[in-house]
Amino acid sequence: MEFEVLMNTVGFPLIKILILLGVVLTCVAYTVYVERRLLGFFQSRLGPNRVGPFGLVQPIADGVKLFLKEDLVPLFARRFIFKLAPIFAMAPALVGFSIVTFAPNWVGADGTEHSFVVADVNIGILFLLAITSLGVFGIILGGWSSGSKYPLFGSLRSASQMLSYEIPLTLSVLAVILMAGSFRLSDITEAQQQFFGTRGLYYIVPLILAFAVYLISAVAETNRTPFDLPEGESEIIGFHTEYSGMRFAFFFMGEYANIVLVSCVGTALFLGGYDIPFVSDAALYASHPQLTSILSLASFAAKCSLFIFFYIWIRATFPRYRYDHLLKIGWKVLLPISLVNLLLVAAIKAWPHFQDWLGGAAG
Amino acid sequence: MQRFLRMITFPELREGLGVTLKWFVRPKVTEVYPDRRPVLPYRTKHRLHVEIETCISCGQCEKACPEGCIKVIKPPKEVFKEDKRPQEFFLSLDHCLYCGQCQDSCPTGSIHHSDEWELAAYSFKEYLFDKETLPYDLEKKRYRENFWGNVEDKTGG
Numbered sequence: 048m049e050f051e052v053l054m055n056t057v058g059f060p061l062i063k064i065l066i067l068l069g070v071v072l073t074c075v076a077y078t079v080y081v082e083r084r085l086l087g088f089f090q091s092r093l094g095p096n097r098v099g100p101f102g103l104v105q106p107i108a109d110g111v112k113l114f115l116k117e118d119l120v121p122l123f124a125r126r127f128i129f130k131l132a133p134i135f136a137m138a139p140a141l142v143g144f145s146i147v148t149f150a151p152n153w154v155g156a157d158g159t160e161h162s163f164v165v166a167d168v169n170i171g172i173l174f175l176l177a178i179t180s181l182g183v184f185g186i187i188l189g190g191w192s193s194g195s196k197y198p199l200f201g202s203l204r205s206a207s208q209m210l211s212y213e214i215p216l217t218l219s220v221l222a223v224i225l226m227a228g229s230f231r232l233s234d235i236t237e238a239q240q241q242f243f244g245t246r247g248l249y250y251i252v253p254l255i256l257a258f259a260v261y262l263i264s265a266v267a268e269t270n271r272t273p274f275d276l277p278e279g280e281s282e283i284i285g286f287h288t289e290y291s292g293m294r295f296a297f298f299f300m301g302e303y304a305n306i307v308l309v310s311c312v313g314t315a316l317f318l319g320g321y322d323i324p325f326v327s328d329a330a331l332y333a334s335h336p337q338l339t340s341i342l343s344l345a346s347f348a349a350k351c352s353l354f355i356f357f358y359i360w361i362r363a364t365f366p367r368y369r370y371d372h373l374l375k376i377g378w379k380v381l382l383p384i385s386l387v388n389l390l391l392v393a394a395i396k397a398w399p400h401f402q403d404w405l406g407g408a409a410g
Numbered sequence: 411m412q413r414f415l416r417m418i419t420f421p422e423l424r425e426g427l428g429v430t431l432k433w434f435v436r437p438k439v440t441e442v443y444p445d446r447r448p449v450l451p452y453r454t455k456h457r458l459h460v461e462i463e464t465c466i467s468c469g470q471c472e473k474a475c476p477e478g479c480i481k482v483i484k485p486p487k488e489v490f491k492e493d494k495r496p497q498e499f500f501l502s503l504d505h506c507l508y509c510g511q512c513q514d515s516c517p518t519g520s521i522h523h524s525d526e527w528e529l530a531a532y533s534f535k536e537y538l539f540d541k542e543t544l545p546y547d548l549e550k551k552r553y554r555e556n557f558w559g560n561v562e563d564k565t566g567g
Contacts, residue, residue: 088433089434091436091438091440092438093438093440093442360434361427364426364427364429
């Protein structure tokens with residue numbers, strides 16, 4: 048009895064966390080590989096294909112290289128904060144995965160259910176927004192503590208960018224929350240399954256505006272091209288100029304973990320999450336629960352991959368925005384659009400109550 | 411209204427995405443060199459090859475070479491009457507311009523540019539050839555024969 052309680056409160060979550068960390072970090076490493084490979088394809092090249100079959104061992108080679116690199120700390124850096132900043136950049140992205148529901152519950156042989164989520168908290172989205180906001184600290188602290196003026200300017204740029212784009216992002220997510228009526232990601236997925244009959248129409252259709260805003264501001268949040276001013280891979284000097292070796296790798300992996308996270312959340316919010324397209328999930332889950340879990344997981348992964356592919360596609364296509372244009376889009380275009388969209392969704396959701404109220408007033 | 415439609419459908423962005431997607435599905439231009447060897451064009455000129463057996467030590471190639479990288483040494487007179495093959499044939503390939511004048515001037519077609527093109531070496535000394543090292547494995551190189559036809563025909567048997 049004691050053991051079971053301990054297992055349910057500590058053991059299973061811990062195992063889930065370890066599995067999730069392993070999967071996510073592998074995904075992050077291979078997102079880097081896939082991005083390089085696909086960018087190569089987009090530019091009529093082949094990309095990295097020398098290490099192992101199809102270059103699949105490339106992430107490991109990159110990791111070994113970064114591990115073996117010298118880890119420099121500049122003379123005038125604030126040493127403690129300088130070393131803390133990469134962790135601040137990476138940890139929030141990884142913590143954010145804890146609320147993402149990847150599949151419906153796994154029904155074991157003895158009837159016990161295990162959920163495909165570390166913590167299915169009822170304030171999931173709020174928690175996620177709060178945690179991902181912390182990611183900007185890594186950038187600010189990293190740039191400031193480097194003791195060099197260019198990283199400082201880079202971090203100032205990226206701080207204002209990320210703070211500006213967090214608002215449209217949050218507002219676009221709020222529209223989904225209004226539609227679904229819950230902060231919990233699994234509830235939102237189920238609401239999408241029940242939305243408009245039982246199958247096939249996800250929130251991307253009615254909330255296309257919110258989806259567009261989410262897509263653009265998510266690109267800006269994760270510092271990707273065309274909004275990659277914080278780093279500016281080749282031209283601008285970014286916030287992590289003074290970092291090398293493993294600390295730089297932490298920033299890098301944090302960025303890619305953010306991409307995977309944003310793709311997962313976007314999938315859950317707009318693309319129906321783990322719902323299997325063209326199939327009535329509830330009926331299938333009732334008859335074959337384990338098969339449904341696996342298929343749902345595959346469906347989620349496929350949708351997430353689509354999202355990431357779109358990211359890479361955007362990166363291969365668009366040139367970088369000028370800084371004032373970037374802020375202008377954020378404040379003058381995306382924010383009004385998301386506000387209007389939120390208002391519309393609220394009006395549609397409130398319409399029945401409004402009618403009741405009107406009827407009551409008339410009668 | 412039309413302007414508004416244009417505005418919200420982002421034709422420029424869609425066009426850009428379409429262009430990149432077109433390149434995404436096209437065949438790639440990268441040469442996968444060691445795995446897949448390139449097909450050399452017709453009349454390609456690479457490392458010089460000399461067939462010592464048919465050479466008559468006339469020295470025309472030596473005279474024609476603008477860089478002076480060929481040195482033919484005739485055998486002594488009494489040997490030359492019987493056997494016209496050169497006593498020694500030196501070539502310094504690092505001077506070679508690949509101009510093809512030696513193969514144009516050769517009366518017997520013994521010297522010619524071959525299709526052996528992987529010539530990277532660690533030292534310039536590896537570019538110095540003599541009679542022993544100058545010919546290379548003929549089995550591998552059929553291209554030259556297609557180009558020059560039969561050497562016997564050219565030299566009149």
